[in-house]
Amino acid sequence: MDQDTRGRFAARNIRVIDTAVTEIVADDGALAGVRLAVGTVVARRLLAVATQMQARTEGLDGLKLPMEDLPDDMGRRFASAMAGTTDVPGVWVAGNATDLTVQVGAVAAAGALAGAHINAVLAAADTDAALTATQAGATPA
Numbered sequence: 057m058d059q060d061t062r063g064r065f066a067a068r069n070i071r072v073i074d075t076a077v078t079e080i081v082a083d084d085g086a087l088a089g090v091r092l093a094v095g096t097v098v099a100r101r102l103l104a105v106a107t108q109m110q111a112r113t114e115g116l117d118g119l120k121l122p123m124e125d126l127p128d129d130m131g132r133r134f135a136s137a138m139a140g141t142t143d144v145p146g147v148w149v150a151g152n153a154t155d156l157t158v159q160v161g162a163v164a165a166a167g168a169l170a171g172a173h174i175n176a177v178l179a180a181a182d183t184d185a186a187l188t189a190t191q192a193g194a195t196p197a
C-alpha cells in the first residue's frame with residue numbers, strides 16, 4: 057500500500073494492519089473474524105476482499121477472439137467495438153465478457169443493442185443476396 061493510500065485511509069480513521077491474514081474464523085457458521093499470521097484474531101462481522109475479474113472464455117478458445125487487459129491489473133476481457141462487434145466476423149460480445157464492471161441493467165442493454173445490430177446485418181445480407189439474384193434475372197420472392 058503506497059503512502060498516498062495510507063494517508064487517505066488515515067484521514068478517514070481507517071486502521072491498517074499490515075500482517076497477513078491466515079484464516080477466516082467462524083462462530084456457529086457465521087463470520088467471527090480473521091486470524092493474523094501472528095495468531096491474533098481480529099473480530100469482524102463483515103469482510104470485503106479485492107478480486108481480479110476475468111471474462112468467462114471456456115469453450116470459446118477456438119474462436120480466437122482478441123482479448124485485452126484492463127487497467128490497474130483489473131482483469132482481462134474480450135475486445136469489442138460498436139454494438140459488441142469483434143474482429144471475428146459473425147461474433148458479437150456483450151455483458152461481462154467485454155466489460156467486467158457493468159451491472160445487470162447495462163448488460164441487458166448491451167445484449168439488446170448487439171441483437172439489433174445482428175438483425176440489421178442479417179437483413180442487409182438477405183437484401184444483398186436478393187439484389188444479386190434479381191440482377192441475375194431471378195424474380196423477387
Ligand SMILES: Cc1cc2nc3c(=O)[nH]c(=O)nc-3n(C[C@H](O)[C@H](O)[C@H](O)COP(=O)(O)OP(=O)(O)OC[C@H]3O[C@@H](n4cnc5c(N)ncnc54)[C@H](O)[C@@H]3O)c2cc1C
Pocket residue numbers: 112113114115116150151152153158159160161163
Ligand atoms: C458477487 C456479485 C454481485 C453482484 N451484484 C450485482 C447487483 O447487485 N446488481 C447488479 O445489477 N449486478 C450485480 N452483479 C453483476 C451481475 O451479476 C453481472 O453484471 C451480470 O450477471 C452479467 O451478465 P452476463 O450475462 O454478462 O454474464 P453472466 O451472468 O456471467 O452470464 C454468462 C453465462 O454464460 C455461461 N457461459 C459461459 N461460457 C459459456 C459457453 N462457452 N457456452 C455456454 N454458456 C457459457 C455462464 O455459465 C453464464 O451462465 C454482481 C456480480 C457479482 C459477481
